[in-house]
Amino acid sequence: MIRVLVVDDESLARSRLKTLLGDCSQPGAQVLGEAANAVQAVEFLQHHAVDAVLLDIHMPGADGLMLAQALRQLPQPPAIVFVTAYAEHAVQAFELEALDYLTKPVRLERLQAALQKIQRVKQQKLESPADELEEVLVIQERGGTERVPLAQVLYLKAELKYITVRTANRSYLLEGALSELETHYASRFMRIHRNALVARRAVRALEKHHDPEEGEGWAVRLAGVDEALFVSRRQLAAVRALVSSV
Numbered sequence: 406m407i408r409v410l411v412v413d414d415e416s417l418a419r420s421r422l423k424t425l426l427g428d429c430s431q432p433g434a435q436v437l438g439e440a441a442n443a444v445q446a447v448e449f450l451q452h453h454a455v456d457a458v459l460l461d462i463h464m465p466g467a468d469g470l471m472l473a474q475a476l477r478q479l480p481q482p483p484a485i486v487f488v489t490a491y492a493e494h495a496v497q498a499f500e501l502e503a504l505d506y507l508t509k510p511v512r513l514e515r516l517q518a519a520l521q522k523i524q525r526v527k528q529q530k531l532e533s534p535a536d537e538l539e540e541v542l543v544i545q546e547r548g549g550t551e552r553v554p555l556a557q558v559l560y561l562k563a564e565l566k567y568i569t570v571r572t573a574n575r576s577y578l579l580e581g582a583l584s585e586l587e588t589h590y591a592s593r594f595m596r597i598h599r600n601a602l603v604a605r606r607a608v609r610a611l612e613k614h615h616d617p618e619e620g621e622g623w624a625v626r627l628a629g630v631d632e633a634l635f636v637s638r639r640q641l642a643a644v645r646a647l648v649s650s651v
Contacts, residue, residue, distance in 0.1 A: 406435040407523050408454070412446045412469070413439075413461040413488070422459060422488060422511065429517050432524040443467035447475065447646055450483075457484040457504070457523045462494050467642060470494065473501045475646035478595045480605055484523045540590070542570060544577045553577060555593055559607045559627050560634060561586055563600040573629035597625060597644055598637045611636070611648045 440446040462469035505519040570577040594602040614624035624633035
């Protein structure tokens, strides 16, 4: 059974979707919970693991797109299937790596097809678990080659044409693109700013902060380093969601 959270601000829409899910088979779906807004959804996911979130877009407060962005940053993000009356957000939805995009009124066969996609992704994760313990960054230094285990990296920060790789003990300089590292190691690191990724496991707190260049805002504290790293407004919701799950 696929474990599902239904998020929609309209109770009738949630009821209809739950009824349709009950009619689906191969794979079937178990509705573990429902939420009327982003806050309720985040609170639910702090205590329950689900395989997928069926998510409306137009909701009061943080909309479905903002919630989806936050859910992407969770250590084990659920699959996102948007269920909405508006087709114009499809491009944004797939930029957020949504697994499917259903328009209301939802047809049973389309919902069944979305569940089959979720099931395939779930099966792939079971068959090919990520062996993250052996992942390393290979850094070329004057004296030779350094292999830095990703498990030791606290943050990655782009500075000019290099990336600062910071561990609890020292810093390294790596040539490359921050966006490539973000894509390749999304399960380990989350973006907090256009120039910085932090290790999800190291995040400890979010606090008010003044940056000489950015001004007043927020910063994250990481275990193992004293410095605070500034969080951009665009990434703030995702960081809040991660901190609340720590």
